[in-house]
Amino acid sequence: MEDNASTRPRLTTGRRNVLVTAAVAGIGALIASQVASSARTSTAPLTDDVKLQHLLRRTGFGASASELDQYRKLGLNGTVERLLNYETVDNSALETRLNRANFDLSKPLPLEMWWLLRMAYTARPFEEKLTLFWHGLLTSAISKVGRAELMFQQNQFFRQNAMGRFPDILKGVSRDPAMMIWLDLNSNRKGHPNENYARELMELFSLGVGNYSEQDVRESARAFTGWTLRAQRFFYDKRFHDDGQKTFLAHTGNFNGNDIIDIIVQQPASAKFITNKLFSFFVYPNPTDQVLQPFVQTYVTSSYSIKALVQKLLTSDEFYSPRAYRALIKSPTEYLVGIIRGLGLEADGVGLPQVMNLMGQMLFNPPNVAGWPGGPAWLTTGTWLARLNTANRVTTALTGAAPNPFARPNPKAPIQPFDVSSFFKGVTAPAQAVDHVLGLLVDGNVDPAQRQVLIDYVTPPNGTSLANANRVWLAERARGLFYLTLALPEFHLS
Amino acid sequence: MAVLTRRDLVRSGLAVVSAGAFMPTIFTRAVAAAAIDNSVSSSGSTTSKTLIIIQLAGGNDGLNTVIPYADPLYRQLRPHLGIAADQVVQLNDHLGLHPSLKGLKSLWDNGKLAIVESVGYDHPSLSHFQAMDIWQTADPTISRHQGWLSTLVDGSVDKNGHPFKGLSVGPELAPALCCPAVPPPALSSVGDYRLQPDPRFPSGRAARESALNRLYASYAAPAPYAALLDSTSQSAEVTSTALQDTVAGHQPASGANYPKGGFGDGLKLLAAMIAKDMGLRVGYVVLGGFDTHSNQAKHHSDILQALADGISAFQTDLTGHGKADNVVVMTWSEFGRRAAENASLGTDHGTAAPLFVTGPQVKGGVYGEPPNLGKLDNGNLEFATDFRSIYATVLEGWLQADATSILGQSFPRVAFL
Numbered sequence A: 001m002e003d004n005a006s007t008r009p010r011l012t013t014g015r016r017n018v019l020v021t022a023a024v025a026g027i028g029a030l031i032a033s034q035v036a037s038s039a040r041t042s043t044a045p046l047t048d049d050v051k052l053q054h055l056l057r058r059t060g061f062g063a064s065a066s067e068l069d070q071y072r073k074l075g076l077n078g079t080v081e082r083l084l085n086y087e088t089v090d091n092s093a094l095e096t097r098l099n100r101a102n103f104d105l106s107k108p109l110p111l112e113m114w115w116l117l118r119m120a121y122t123a124r125p126f127e128e129k130l131t132l133f134w135h136g137l138l139t140s141a142i143s144k145v146g147r148a149e150l151m152f153q154q155n156q157f158f159r160q161n162a163m164g165r166f167p168d169i170l171k172g173v174s175r176d177p178a179m180m181i182w183l184d185l186n187s188n189r190k191g192h193p194n195e196n197y198a199r200e201l202m203e204l205f206s207l208g209v210g211n212y213s214e215q216d217v218r219e220s221a222r223a224f225t226g227w228t229l230r231a232q233r234f235f236y237d238k239r240f241h242d243d244g245q246k247t248f249l250a251h252t253g254n255f256n257g258n259d260i261i262d263i264i265v266q267q268p269a270s271a272k273f274i275t276n277k278l279f280s281f282f283v284y285p286n287p288t289d290q291v292l293q294p295f296v297q298t299y300v301t302s303s304y305s306i307k308a309l310v311q312k313l314l315t316s317d318e319f320y321s322p323r324a325y326r327a328l329i330k331s332p333t334e335y336l337v338g339i340i341r342g343l344g345l346e347a348d349g350v351g352l353p354q355v356m357n358l359m360g361q362m363l364f365n366p367p368n369v370a371g372w373p374g375g376p377a378w379l380t381t382g383t384w385l386a387r388l389n390t391a392n393r394v395t396t397a398l399t400g401a402a403p404n405p406f407a408r409p410n411p412k413a414p415i416q417p418f419d420v421s422s423f424f425k426g427v428t429a430p431a432q433a434v435d436h437v438l439g440l441l442v443d444g445n446v447d448p449a450q451r452q453v454l455i456d457y458v459t460p461p462n463g464t465s466l467a468n469a470n471r472v473w474l475a476e477r478a479r480g481l482f483y484l485t486l487a488l489p490e491f492h493l494s
Numbered sequence B: 001m002a003v004l005t006r007r008d009l010v011r012s013g014l015a016v017v018s019a020g021a022f023m024p025t026i027f028t029r030a031v032a033a034a035a036i037d038n039s040v041s042s043s044g045s046t047t048s049k050t051l052i053i054i055q056l057a058g059g060n061d062g063l064n065t066v067i068p069y070a071d072p073l074y075r076q077l078r079p080h081l082g083i084a085a086d087q088v089v090q091l092n093d094h095l096g097l098h099p100s101l102k103g104l105k106s107l108w109d110n111g112k113l114a115i116v117e118s119v120g121y122d123h124p125s126l127s128h129f130q131a132m133d134i135w136q137t138a139d140p141t142i143s144r145h146q147g148w149l150s151t152l153v154d155g156s157v158d159k160n161g162h163p164f165k166g167l168s169v170g171p172e173l174a175p176a177l178c179c180p181a182v183p184p185p186a187l188s189s190v191g192d193y194r195l196q197p198d199p200r201f202p203s204g205r206a207a208r209e210s211a212l213n214r215l216y217a218s219y220a221a222p223a224p225y226a227a228l229l230d231s232t233s234q235s236a237e238v239t240s241t242a243l244q245d246t247v248a249g250h251q252p253a254s255g256a257n258y259p260k261g262g263f264g265d266g267l268k269l270l271a272a273m274i275a276k277d278m279g280l281r282v283g284y285v286v287l288g289g290f291d292t293h294s295n296q297a298k299h300h301s302d303i304l305q306a307l308a309d310g311i312s313a314f315q316t317d318l319t320g321h322g323k324a325d326n327v328v329v330m331t332w333s334e335f336g337r338r339a340a341e342n343a344s345l346g347t348d349h350g351t352a353a354p355l356f357v358t359g360p361q362v363k364g365g366v367y368g369e370p371p372n373l374g375k376l377d378n379g380n381l382e383f384a385t386d387f388r389s390i391y392a393t394v395l396e397g398w399l400q401a402d403a404t405s406i407l408g409q410s411f412p413r414v415a416f417l
Helices: A002-007 A013-023 A027-038 A048-058 A065-084 A092-101 A108-121 A125-137 A148-160 A166-174 A177-182 A196-206 A214-223 A257-266 A268-282 A289-301 A306-314 A332-343 A352-359 A381-395 A430-441 A448-457 A471-487 B006-012 B025-040 B072-077 B099-109 B128-137 B202-217 B226-246 B262-275 B296-320 B387-397 B403-407
Strands: A227-230 A233-236 A246-248 A251-253 B050-056 B113-120 B166-169 B282-287 B327-332 B353-358 B365-367
Touching (some): A125 A148, A148 A166, A148 A177, A177 A233, A196 A214, A214 A246, A430 A471, A448 A471, B113 B387, B262 B296, B387 B403
Parallel strands (some): B050 B282
Antiparallel strands (some): A227 A233, B113 B353
């Protein structure tokens, strides 16, 4: 054990804090620290309707006007109940739609389309949002796994266990074929342990750097020996399992992989780790220990239940605090699916992976073992341009004059072009049109100066009324109004 | 530096300032901001020298890159993965390059390839992300949150209106360039790096972009992420226009055969920017896939091949455009790998490793201490040259920057520059 001090950085208390919050997250946190001072919000409490839209963005991908009406009838508490208990919500329309689309899930692009459409049309948005969370945390990438059907299988595992007990999720993913290939668990043998899974299990999945030693990595790798794959299924090969005593995080015994996970989740650092991950994903990044404490408590006393933890998060004052409002930068997935859901667009999957790539995210193919850095790292000059160009493709197809970018023409089931004019029925003043679009997409909550820019943009020249405006001019400005709203700083935030 | 946000400029009603022929009027406010910014900053160096960083992401296996082929311990540690003496590209009687790096041999023969052996730092981290942060911030204590090259690309736009002091290839901005007030551009492909107009109403472009500009100008602190959104959009607008107008149609010099994929495309773009005098000081490109825990032989061979092909094509391209003398290329990786191979025919995370520095102005040769395979620390190689000595050398010896101020302390330079 002594020797390992030299292969591990010495940690001071101050540094440990940095490591837990910053080092693991890499560039995301690095940039976050640069912009943290700019991530302040107003202190005004949120109105009930803003709270509802905030909730729908965080637990899903926003809502169309008609969905929003349904949730308004349920009220905030009723909506939380419905979102959380999603297994009681009928999702047959989604399944019918996906069956009809008949994606070949053994291929990467159809697999990505399949998931994006699930997110766009599910009646259980929280189920997909949690699946996206687990995909980002307990991540694997098709670039190494190679087989899309194994990535699909892992994705289904996350969906089916999204609110399970954390140790069960860790044990399940440790036997997941895609994960086993991704982190070389399948080639971990007695006498020649492969440390890849053992290290990332602790560093990235459950504890964070600074809460274990290099010796713990080696001992854990020994415990996982013999876990392998046979015919692409988990197989415990006794011949290759190291049956000797292991000393791991101050426990000694003849441990196997499940024992290792049980020891890990009992560490206070693990409870804090997973609570922080969920808090930072759903509420706001990098909460203080003091803020986190009651949530850690709930997680531990519920015997490590993710459902108990997220329920507490979604009903907490912190979740609806001004500090949490617009405190997250949308991922490309959230940005794109948010547009499809918000505008009620019809999509069949075509074109979606391409725009996702340009915006910097390929589902099922994160850049490395830490998943996507996320946060401010989502926004670079290149990805910002790609987001606006996505908005351009969508909004310039709105009137049906251009083909829908995300659906093939289908004579048997013609896709109705999104009808801009329906938004302007009964609208007599430019401000009405602007407020309608802002209300739909950004909670109607922007700076008055921004609202005025948009009003000016859709005000016909020379005092002409909207009713008498040149129709070509009106079409251009109507499309432009939607484009500009999807381009707004506020629409990039969740 | 003094930060003049677009909001300030819009509010003060600053007149349009001409900042180069390629700038349409609606974006000149942003250029004016940067130009003014630059004129008040102290870093307005007019050097035409460029540093290109190639990050080998994942932890490159140094022992199979620069190979101590004559050392019997090498064969003992690498019974399956070891490269045979008659396969290596021999540099002398004990060192050789991986066979895939044959393309670098002519640089070596011409005395333009420097190899620094056993580069690392004290108490190394075996975590990818911690180690990357250490290298990117030049700070083994991870208490600094500023990329080691960020001050060199500060201001983003130079005095002549060239908005490309730094460029990061790929969707993410390299943390080494992070984060001056105006972020350097990050892009994957030139063709997509522009704001597309409404195809049906091209004449409405100016009105729409002007409204866009004003919407961002009206989104100000303390609104969340106001500085990030404003500076990113500003930098995107300026750089995309400049790039389309100058680089889009550029052709590589004949004989420059870049490898397929993002790495080769990135080097090609960087060469184009240098050929077009876009003011580039630091270019950054990533070659990934070095985390070779299993079945490493074929894969490692392929990515080293891409590395050699990329560097060769880049040098050929720059030479063809008469710019090679202005450019130095260096590689780095967050760590090397364990000295002994593992049972999966791969290697686990390790510590010290060699890196390359090359270019016509580089003094070729082997620097630093060779790895001591007889003296491992828990199976890992000990470092001999602090990575910040390499940084100090390129900062002072090439970019004429104040290394001590950037790195926070003084490090001995290595003699390759």
